[in-house]
Amino acid sequence: xxxxxxxxxxxxxxxxxxxxxxxxxxxxxxxxxxxxxxxxxxxxxxxxxxxxxxxxxxxxxxxxxxxxxxxxxxxxxxxxxxxxxxxxxxxxxxxxxxxxxxxxxxxxxxx
Numbered sequence: 300x301x302x303x304x305x306x307x308x309x310x311x312x313x314x315x316x317x318x319x320x321x322x323x324x325x326x327x328x329x330x331x332x333x334x335x336x337x338x339x340x341x342x343x344x345x346x347x348x349x350x351x352x353x354x355x356x357x358x359x360x361x362x363x364x365x366x367x368x369x370x371x372x373x374x375x376x377x378x379x380x381x382x383x384x385x386x387x388x389x390x391x392x393x394x395x396x397x398x399x400x401x402x403x404x405x406x407x408x409x410x
Contacts, residue, residue, distance in 0.1 A: 300326055335371040338364065342380045349376050 303326065304314035318326045338356035341347060347355070353364035353376075368376045 300330070331367060332371055334358070335368050338368055338376065339372060339379065342376055343383055349380070352376070 300315070301311055304311040307314050307317075309317070315326050318329070322329065334356055338352055338358075341352045341355060342349075345352070349364075350361050353361050356364070358364035358367065365375055368379070372379060374382070
C-alpha cells in the first residue's frame with residue numbers, strides 16, 4: 300500500500316481515502332482480490348503444486364493462501380483446480396468462458 304501511495308504521489312492515508320472514493324472498495328480488499336485472482340489463473344494455466352502457486356502469488360504461507368483463496372474465491376485452491384478438470388456442480392461457472400469463478404460473479408451477470 301505504501302508503494303502504491305508513493306507511486307501516486309500521496310500519503311498512504313490520502314491514497315486509501317481517494318482509492319475508496321473512486322472505486323467503492325478499500326485498497327486492501329482490492330489487493331487481496333487481485334492476489335487471489337492471480338493465484339486462480341495460475342491454478343488454471345499451470346500444473347504447478349499449490350504451494351508453488353501460493354509463493355508465486357505472494358502469499359506468506361500455504362495456510363494464509365488456503366484461507367484467503369477460500370474467503371475470496373469461495374472454494375479451496377485444490378477444489379478449484381479439480382473443478383476445472385471436471386463438472387463439479389458446487390463450483391459456479393463463468394457464463395462467458397465456462398471456467399470456475401467466485402460466487403459473487405453470479406450476481407453481476409444476468410442469464
